[in-house]
Amino acid sequence: MALFTCRDLSFAYEGNTVVAGLNFSVQRGDYLCVVGENGSGKSTLIKGLLGLKQPQGGEITRGENLKSHEIGYLPQQTAAQKDFPASAYEVVLSGRLGMRGLRPFYSGADKAAAAEIMERLDISLLAGCCYRDLSGGQQQRVLLARALCAAAVGSGSGHGLRALLLDEPVTGLDPIVTYDLYQQLSRVNEEAGLGIVMISHDVRSAVLYASHILHLDGGQAFFGSAADYAASETGARFLGR
Amino acid sequence: MPNIQNVLTEMLSYPFLVRALTVGLLVSLCAALLGVSLVLKRYSMIGDGLSHVGFGTLAVATALNAAPLAVSIPVVVLAAFLLLRISENSRIKGDAAIALISTSALAVGVLVISLTTGMNTDVCNYMFGSILAMSKGDVRLSVALSVVVLLLFILFYNKIFAVTFDENYARATGTKSGLYNMLIAFLTAITIVLGMRMMGAMLISSLVIFPALTAMRVCKRFKSVTLCAAVVSVLCFFAGVVISYLCATPTGASVVIVNIAAFLLFWLAGALRTVRPA
Numbered sequence: 001m002a003l004f005t006c007r008d009l010s011f012a013y014e015g016n017t018v019v020a021g022l023n024f025s026v027q028r029g030d031y032l033c034v035v036g037e038n039g040s041g042k043s044t045l046i047k048g049l050l051g052l053k054q055p056q057g058g059e060i061t062r063g064e065n066l067k068s069h070e071i072g073y074l075p076q077q078t079a080a081q082k083d084f085p086a087s088a089y090e091v092v093l094s095g096r097l098g099m100r101g102l103r104p105f106y107s108g109a110d111k112a113a114a115a116e117i118m119e120r121l122d123i124s125l126l127a128g129c130c131y132r133d134l135s136g137g138q139q140q141r142v143l144l145a146r147a148l149c150a151a152a153v154g155s156g157s158g159h160g161l162r163a164l165l166l167d168e169p170v171t172g173l174d175p176i177v178t179y180d181l182y183q184q185l186s187r188v189n190e191e192a193g194l195g196i197v198m199i200s201h202d203v204r205s206a207v208l209y210a211s212h213i214l215h216l217d218g219g220q221a222f223f224g225s226a227a228d229y230a231a232s233e234t235g236a237r238f239l240g241r
Numbered sequence: 242m243p244n245i246q247n248v249l250t251e252m253l254s255y256p257f258l259v260r261a262l263t264v265g266l267l268v269s270l271c272a273a274l275l276g277v278s279l280v281l282k283r284y285s286m287i288g289d290g291l292s293h294v295g296f297g298t299l300a301v302a303t304a305l306n307a308a309p310l311a312v313s314i315p316v317v318v319l320a321a322f323l324l325l326r327i328s329e330n331s332r333i334k335g336d337a338a339i340a341l342i343s344t345s346a347l348a349v350g351v352l353v354i355s356l357t358t359g360m361n362t363d364v365c366n367y368m369f370g371s372i373l374a375m376s377k378g379d380v381r382l383s384v385a386l387s388v389v390v391l392l393l394f395i396l397f398y399n400k401i402f403a404v405t406f407d408e409n410y411a412r413a414t415g416t417k418s419g420l421y422n423m424l425i426a427f428l429t430a431i432t433i434v435l436g437m438r439m440m441g442a443m444l445i446s447s448l449v450i451f452p453a454l455t456a457m458r459v460c461k462r463f464k465s466v467t468l469c470a471a472v473v474s475v476l477c478f479f480a481g482v483v484i485s486y487l488c489a490t491p492t493g494a495s496v497v498i499v500n501i502a503a504f505l506l507f508w509l510a511g512a513l514r515t516v517r518p519a
Contacts, residue, residue: 052413
């Protein structure tokens, strides 16, 4: 059973269909990159998978009893966040909120998990720093830590994080930081068997790191393995070959 | 310069001042806590809009000879939900919607006043506040509601942070952000109505906005911003009341002036720190 299965899925804004005819699935351990031009419905699709946007038609099935709090999400940053007075630690810790349910305060385990994730992503030193004083790359890492923190990855508790959805995580980052981020994503993908769905304009890296590619152009131009995509006509055109 | 201890003893010997201080300190505490979230969510004007609605309802309540708080609270709470919904969904953008609603409520209030009592001191007090406004019943209700606001804020502090920082993320991971937005709007509405008659409908939103902005000049963490805003707000309110007592100035305006001074002071401290990092 797949984490996400989409059948004949379509999305619309105020009656105008932005994307239609989506048929694909994301399995456990898959690394899916969603590519396509601006306005081709990539962010809308991610919002749909998260349950933030209702489909116009078709259906999204969540498999393997996947719960909302088992999905990590790395959204595009909003303007309000850029000057938000919060420490990196506070932001990371807020990732644990989804699994707290109605219990109002964080437990020692939550705090330990936040610290552990920050250690793993090499941002422990930033814990006390103000989010708005961090560089773009550091902010992105803090948000990744928050997403991963949603449930301790591979903690053996049986209720770890199982899917990670990212909306253009490398936009605006320099090549070195971008490379680091891809490495970290590959690592969590392999180590924890996390299903990753990532929107990216960086098609070359997508082909390099992802296992599957979904290309949108108002419909589903391509869905399949990254190797097949590179060999396909759509892929060749988008890769500029 | 009179001895501060004597002044305080003297002030506390007036029951109306004790009532005003009790309610005022609680309200400024609540307003500061909620203000941090409102300012960061870019909802600062909601406080202002709600106070105008509050003015309208006070005018109508007086005309109907009804208890002011009993009429104001439900109407302002409704207005808060309406403003929130409009700023989230509608094509009319949030700030324009707030301006529409607040001027409409003001117009209704002014019309009702001129048709009934006419422009008198009562009306002036609604606009700019009066330290004498608090009756014993009001105090009891205000204290009870303030305690509720404080408890809810503490209980939902982590959720409020998450919803303030990143609403989409919170929603995606299973936090009912709509619910918490409503909670914030609801608590703000109650706080505004409670503080409005003392601070004045025109001035009450300063209690929401100033402490948060002041704290943000120097604090870098959400928790410290929240705590600092609370402390600043309470101290400024107290200082404002003392000054208004000593200089016979209007209470609401005095509190706002003290808040401005605190803001400038913190802004200067923040600016100095960035120029010359410690």
